[in-house]
Amino acid sequence: MASTQAFPHAALAGKRILLGVSAGIAAYKSAQIIRLIKQAGGEVRVVLTDGAQAFITPLTLQALSGEAVRTSLLDPQAEAGMGHIELARWADALLIAPATADLIARLVHGLADDLLTTLSLACEAPRLIAPAMNQAMWRHPASQRNAAQLDHDGWQVIGPAAGEQACGDVGPGRMSEPEEIVDALARHLTPAAHTPDAQRPHVVITAGPTREALDPVRYLTNQSSGKMGYALAAAAVEAGCRVTLISGPVTLATPAGVERIDVESARQMHDEALRLAPSAALFIGCAAVADYRAEHPAEHKIKKTQGVDTLTLTLVKNPDIIADVAALDAPTRPFVVGFAAETQDVAHYAGEKLSRKRLDMVVANDVSHAGLGFGSDDNAALLIWRAGADVDQQSAAPQPKTALARLIVGKALSLIDSTAETM
Numbered sequence: 001m002a003s004t005q006a007f008p009h010a011a012l013a014g015k016r017i018l019l020g021v022s023a024g025i026a027a028y029k030s031a032q033i034i035r036l037i038k039q040a041g042g043e044v045r046v047v048l049t050d051g052a053q054a055f056i057t058p059l060t061l062q063a064l065s066g067e068a069v070r071t072s073l074l075d076p077q078a079e080a081g082m083g084h085i086e087l088a089r090w091a092d093a094l095l096i097a098p099a100t101a102d103l104i105a106r107l108v109h110g111l112a113d114d115l116l117t118t119l120s121l122a123c124e125a126p127r128l129i130a131p132a133m134n135q136a137m138w139r140h141p142a143s144q145r146n147a148a149q150l151d152h153d154g155w156q157v158i159g160p161a162a163g164e165q166a167c168g169d170v171g172p173g174r175m176s177e178p179e180e181i182v183d184a185l186a187r188h189l190t191p192a193a194h195t196p197d198a199q200r201p202h203v204v205i206t207a208g209p210t211r212e213a214l215d216p217v218r219y220l221t222n223q224s225s226g227k228m229g230y231a232l233a234a235a236a237v238e239a240g241c242r243v244t245l246i247s248g249p250v251t252l253a254t255p256a257g258v259e260r261i262d263v264e265s266a267r268q269m270h271d272e273a274l275r276l277a278p279s280a281a282l283f284i285g286c287a288a289v290a291d292y293r294a295e296h297p298a299e300h301k302i303k304k305t306q307g308v309d310t311l312t313l314t315l316v317k318n319p320d321i322i323a324d325v326a327a328l329d330a331p332t333r334p335f336v337v338g339f340a341a342e343t344q345d346v347a348h349y350a351g352e353k354l355s356r357k358r359l360d361m362v363v364a365n366d367v368s369h370a371g372l373g374f375g376s377d378d379n380a381a382l383l384i385w386r387a388g389a390d391v392d393q394q395s396a397a398p399q400p401k402t403a404l405a406r407l408i409v410g411k412a413l414s415l416i417d418s419t420a421e422t423m
C-alpha cells in the first residue's frame with residue numbers, strides 16, 4: 001500500500017518507538033516494521049516476550065534497531081542501564097506487533113507478569129496494537145470482547161486483516177501489513193493540533209438517521225444510532241483532518257475536535273452536504289437517509305376520524321445526497337465514500353452501488369448478522385474501491401466500530417494520496 005502524502009512517515013522523524021513483539025508467526029514482520037520506522041528517522045527499542053524468541057531472535061532485531069533488545073523484566077544488567085519504568089517513559093509511542101490472543105487477554109486484565117505487560121501498564125504515551133491469530137481464535141467472543149476492551153482502554157487496535165493464514169485457514173486474524181501498521185503509527189503521531197486548519201484535509205461526514213415530519217408531532221425515521229458516523233469523525237480528527245459532521249438526531253456526544261451541524265430532514269442534510277462538499281477532500285455518506293418523505297406534512301396534528309380505519313399518506317422521494325455530491329464536477333468534487341447495508345450478495349450489490357452512484361469507495365456490511373451493524377458497537381465490512389477501470393476490495397473482520405472507522409479513513413486517505421501521486 002502506498003504511504004500517505006498527507007500523513008507521511010516524516011511524522012516519525014526523531015520519534016522514540018517502543019516495539020513489543022509477542023509469539024506469533026507474524027513476528028518475522030516486525031523486522032520490516034523496524035526498518036520502516038528507522039527509514040523515517042525514528043528510534044526503535046524492542047521488547048520480546050519469551051514466546052516471541054521462538055519465532056525471531058533478539059540478535060536479528062538488535063542488528064536492525066541498533067539497540068540492545070530487552071527480553072526480561074528481572075534482568076539486573078539491563079535494569080542497571082535503562083530500568084523498565086525509564087524505558088516506558090522514554091517512549092513517544094508503544095507499538096505491539098504482533099499481539100497474540102494471550103498477550104491481549106493479559107493486557108485487558110492489567111497483568112504485569114513480564115516485561116512487555118509491565119511496560120504496557122507503565123507507558124503513558126499513545127499505545128497501538130496489531131493483533132495476529134488464527135481466524136477462529138479472533139472470532140471467538142472472548143477475543144472480540146478483549147479487543148473492544150483494549151479499544152475502550154485507549155489502545156489503537158490496528159487490523160487484523162483477513163486472508164490466508166499460516167495455519168492454512170482463510171479469514172480474519174492475520175496481522176496487518178507492516179506498511180499499514182507504520183502508516184497508522186505515523187498518523188497517530190502527526191501533530192495535527194499544530195497544523196493550521198487550512199492545511200488539513202477537510203472531511204465532511206453525514207451520520208445518523210433523518211427525521212421526516214408527517215405533522216408537527218409525528219415523523220418517519222429509522223434505527224440508525226449514528227455510532228459508525230461518529231466513530232468516522234473521531235478517526236478523521238485522529239488522522240489530522242478538519243472534520244465537519246452533518247448529523248441527524250442522535251444521542252451521542254460530539255467527538256473532540258469535530259464541528260457538528262445538526263439537521264433533521266433529508267433535505268436539510270442535502271443542503272448542508274452540498275454547501276460543504278465542494279471544500280472537502282473527502283466526503284463520507286454514513287447517514288441512513290430516509291428514502292421518502294411526506295409530500296405534504298400536515299400543518300396541524302393529524303386527527304383520528306370517527307368511523308375511518310385507514311389513513312393514506314403520499315410519500316415522495318428524497319434527494320440522493322451522496323449521488324449529488326458525487327456528481328459535482330472537478331475540482332470541487334471530493335473523494336466520495338458511501339455505505340451499503342446488504343443482507344445478501346454483499347460484494348455484488350456494493351459494486352453495483354459504486355458504479356450507479358458514481359462513488360469512489362463503498363463500505364458494505366452484511367446487516368443480517370446478529371450483533372453487528374445497526375445500533376451495535378461492532379461492525380464487519382467489505383471495502384470496495386475503484387482501481388483504474390477495475391475495482392479492488394479488502395474485507396475487514398468484525399471489530400469495534402472505532403477500529404473499523406480508522407481503517408476506512410486510513411484507506412480513503414491513502415487512496416486520495418495515491419490518486420494525487422498519479423496525476
Ligand code: C5P
Nearest residue numbers: 285286287289318319320321322338339
Ligand atoms: O441507496 P442506499 O440508501 O442503499 O445507499 C446508501 C448510501 O447512500 C449511504 O452512503 C447513504 O448515506 C447514502 N444516501 C444518501 N442519500 C439518500 C440515500 C442514501 O446520501 N437519499
